[in-house]
Amino acid sequence: MKVKFIIKRYIPELAKNGFDKFEIEVKEGMTVLDALLYIKENLDPTLSLRFSCRMGICGSCGMIINGKPELACHTQIKKIVENGKIKVEPIPNLTLIRDLVPDLQSAFMKHKKIKPYLIRKDEKEQESPTREYKQTPSELLEYLQFSYCIQCGLCISSCPVSSTDEDFLEPYVLAQAYRYCVDSRDEGLFERLEIVSKSHGVLNCHFAGGCSKACPKGVDPALAIQLLKRLILKKTFGLLKEKKGNNIVPPYPEGPNKDKVPKAPPKSV
Amino acid sequence: MKAKYWILHYLAGLILFVLLLGHIFMMHFYKLMEKIGFGRDPLEWESVLERARNVTLSTLYILFLFFALFHGFYGLKNILIETDFGKRYEKIVVYIFWILGIFLFIFGTYTTIKAGGV
Ligand code: SF4
Ligand code: FES
Numbered sequence: 332m333k334v335k336f337i338i339k340r341y342i343p344e345l346a347k348n349g350f351d352k353f354e355i356e357v358k359e360g361m362t363v364l365d366a367l368l369y370i371k372e373n374l375d376p377t378l379s380l381r382f383s384c385r386m387g388i389c390g391s392c393g394m395i396i397n398g399k400p401e402l403a404c405h406t407q408i409k410k411i412v413e414n415g416k417i418k419v420e421p422i423p424n425l426t427l428i429r430d431l432v433p434d435l436q437s438a439f440m441k442h443k444k445i446k447p448y449l450i451r452k453d454e455k456e457q458e459s460p461t462r463e464y465k466q467t468p469s470e471l472l473e474y475l476q477f478s479y480c481i482q483c484g485l486c487i488s489s490c491p492v493s494s495t496d497e498d499f500l501e502p503y504v505l506a507q508a509y510r511y512c513v514d515s516r517d518e519g520l521f522e523r524l525e526i527v528s529k530s531h532g533v534l535n536c537h538f539a540g541g542c543s544k545a546c547p548k549g550v551d552p553a554l555a556i557q558l559l560k561r562l563i564l565k566k567t568f569g570l571l572k573e574k575k576g577n578n579i580v581p582p583y584p585e586g587p588n589k590d591k592v593p594k595a596p597p598k599s600v
Numbered sequence: 601m602k603a604k605y606w607i608l609h610y611l612a613g614l615i616l617f618v619l620l621l622g623h624i625f626m627m628h629f630y631k632l633m634e635k636i637g638f639g640r641d642p643l644e645w646e647s648v649l650e651r652a653r654n655v656t657l658s659t660l661y662i663l664f665l666f667f668a669l670f671h672g673f674y675g676l677k678n679i680l681i682e683t684d685f686g687k688r689y690e691k692i693v694v695y696i697f698w699i700l701g702i703f704l705f706i707f708g709t710y711t712t713i714k715a716g717g718v
Contacts, residue, residue: 496682530690534606535678567603 332357334412336366338378339420341427350418351375357408363419364392364403367431379430387547390481393488394431395420400485400545422488435484438501442482445500445508445526450519451576465577470515477510477555479548486552489541498531502542505533506555512562518576524559524566533559605674612671619664652715665708673697 336353353370364382371378383389385404392403397411397418411417425433449464451457486502487493493501500508508527512520527533536556543553565571625633627642634640640647651657677697680686686693 492682496687498687499682528603528606530602530681532602534602535682563603564607567607 333415334366334408335416336370337416337418338367338370338431340378340430341421342377342429359409361408362404363396363401363406363408363411363417366408366417367403367419379432381432388481390483393422393483393485395422395488400488402483402485402547405547422484424487424490424493425484433484435482437497438482438484438487438504441500441504442507445504445511445523446519447507447511449511449514449517449576450522452518456579460579462579462582464516465580466515470577473513473515474510477506477550480506480510480550481548483547485545485547486542486550489545491539491541492535492537496531496535499535500527500532502552502556503550505536505559506550506552508533509555509559509562512559515574516577518574520562520571521566521573524563527559528563533563536560609671609674612667612674615667616664616671619660619667622660623664652712653717655716658712658716661712662709665712666705669701669705673701
C-alpha cells in the first residue's frame with residue numbers, strides 16, 4: 332500500500348517552515364516511526380525527529396498524527412491512514428527546535444520544581460539510604476496509575492491552559508506532584524501542595540480533560556489534578572495532616588538457614 | 601493564600617447562584633407572587649422604597665455586591681494572567697483589581713445604606 336506522508340518541516344537556519352510530502356510503500360505492521368525513519372534513511376536525511384526505545388516507554392516520539400496526539404512508535408499506519416494520507420506535526424504548546432522536535436526543557440524544569448522524589452525528614456537516610464522503605468500493595472495502588480507517566484508531553488499538546496499560559500505547571504507535572512503527595516513513603520506533602528497551589532499552578536486548571544484523553548499510557552492527569560485540588564481544599568480547612576512516611580525495612584534477620592545458602596560460584600571473567 | 605481565594609471564588613459562585621434565584625423571583629415573578637397574595641410590581645416607587653428600608657434585604661444587597669465583585673474580579677484576573685500581557689503585569693493587575701473592588705464595594709455599600717434613609 333502506498334501512503335503519502337505530509338510532514339511539518341521547520342529548519343530555522345534555512346528559514347524553512349512548511350510541509351513536505353513523501354510517498355512510500357508501507358508494509359503490514361509498520362508504525363509511523365518506522366515510516367519516518369525510512370524517509371530519513373532513504374529520502375531526506377535532514378528530517379529531524381526524536382525517538383529512542385521504539386516501544387512506547389521512553390516518551391521521546393510524541394507527535395500529532397492526523398490531528399491527534401500519539402506516540403509515533405505506537406501508532407500503526409494501517410489503523411490511522413485516511414485517504415492514503417498521514418499528516419505528521421510536532422507537539423504544539425512547546426517551542427519548536429526543528430521539524431518534529433519540540434523543546435521539552437521548560438516542562439522538565441517545571442517537573443523539577445515539584446520535587447519529584449521521596450522527601451524524608453531524615454535527610455541522612457534520604458541522601459544515603461541504607462535500605463528500602465516499607466510499602467503495602469494497597470499503598471502502592473494509591474499512586475501506581477500516575478507513576479506510568481513517560482513524560483512524552485502529549486498531555487501538554489491538548490491542554491488549553493498550556494496553550495495560552497506558558498508558565499502553567501503542565502498536566503503531567505501536576506499528576507507527578509499528586510503521585511508523590513500520596514506516596515506512603517513520602518513526607519513532603521505540605522511542601523509540594525504549597526508549590527502547586529501558587530499562581531499558574533493546579534488552581535489554574537480549567538478541567539477541560541484533554542490531557543487524559545491524549546495520554547497514551549492511561550495516566551489520567553485530569554483525575555490527579557482534581558485529587559490534588561481536593562488535598563488543597565482539605566489542607567486549607569485544616570482537615571489534612573502532614574504524613575509520617577513509612578519506616579525503612581528492618582535488617583534481614585540472620586536466620587538459621589543462612590549457612591545452607593550455597594556459595595556463589597567463582598568469577599568466570 | 602492563593603488556595604483561600606480560590607475556594608472563596610467557588611463559594612461566591614454558589615452563593616451568587618442562590619441570591620440570583622431570589623432576585624429573579626422577586627423582580628420577574630412578582631405576578632405569580634401577587635396571585636398568592638404577596639408582593640406587587642417591584643418597580644413601583646413604594647416597592648423600591650420599602651425594599652431599600654428593609655434591613656434584611658439591604659444586608660443581602662451588600663452581600664450580593666461583595667460576592668459578585670469578588671467572583672467577577674477574581675475570575676477576570678485569572679483570565680488576564682493567562683495572557684502574555686496579564687502575566688507580564690501580574691502584580692499590577694492584582695493591585696488594580698483589589699483597589700477597584702474595594703472602591704466599588706465601599707461605593708455600593710454607601711449607596712445601599714443611604715437609599716435606606718440612614
Ligand atoms: S501524563 Fe500521559 S500524556 Fe502526559 S506526559 Fe505523562 S504519559 Fe505523556
Ligand atoms: S520511541 Fe520511545 S516512546 Fe516512542
